[in-house]
Amino acid sequence: MLNVDNIELHYGAAQALRGVSLTAQPGKVMTVLGRNGVGKTTLLRAIAGRNPVSAGTISFQGQDVTRTRSEARARGGIAMVPQGREIFPLLSVKENLETGFARLPRRERTIPAEVFELFPVLKDMLSRRGGDLSGGQQQQLAIGRALVMRPDLLVLDEPTEGIQPSIIKDIGRAITFLRNRGDMAIVLVEQYFEFARDLADDYVVMDRGEITLSGTAAEMDEDEVLRRIAV
């Protein structure tokens, strides 16, 4: 479904990704681990088409999307929950969710019931401004907005960052529900190791723009992974 093959990415003269390859499959969570600044966000942005790669290919559902713009990738089924959430602070919760309609044909412009089943707080707060929500509620809103797009691939950038434990649990449950439904592929960037390990089917560890370790979560050597992501 998603096939990232040997991509390189530069910010000016600085190389941020070096020969990175990764796959994601429906019904599975691919987790990307690594210290700060090793290129995890850059990899997600490359997948979503927000940063152009300088070499390598990205294919999605059998199509080469390496040069496809981010809007077209979103219409094609790739939704990103960015680091920092990017909620519109002055729009209501409902309006924030509706920004996810952009890629959808008119008849499909409804908010799927699962958004409120997974995150009931959003239903209670539909008319509140995005900027008035807590960080955890904003994170739920950011995930809800991505789900409005009915994505085939959901990429999440550190969804637990700065979030209180009870909401981290809700987010973990939501990711598990979406994974178990079986029709969505998920790529999860996380620094919170236990959260990532519990959700992962497969994982990669990045260091300085490269993947230095990868495998199935079932066969993960936790000590080795922890050693590589320790600060």
Ligand SMILES: Nc1ncnc2c1ncn2[C@@H]1O[C@H](COP(=O)(O)OP(=O)(O)OP(=O)(O)O)[C@@H](O)[C@H]1O
């Ligand atoms: N827009 C940019 N321009 C120049 N350099 C950048 C830019 N964005 C990121 N970088 C650099 O690219 C490297 C990878 O950054 P990236 O944000 O992808 O890492 P990360 O693993 O996601 O880190 P974090 O966990 O802190 O988000 C870092 O050295 C960073 O300073």
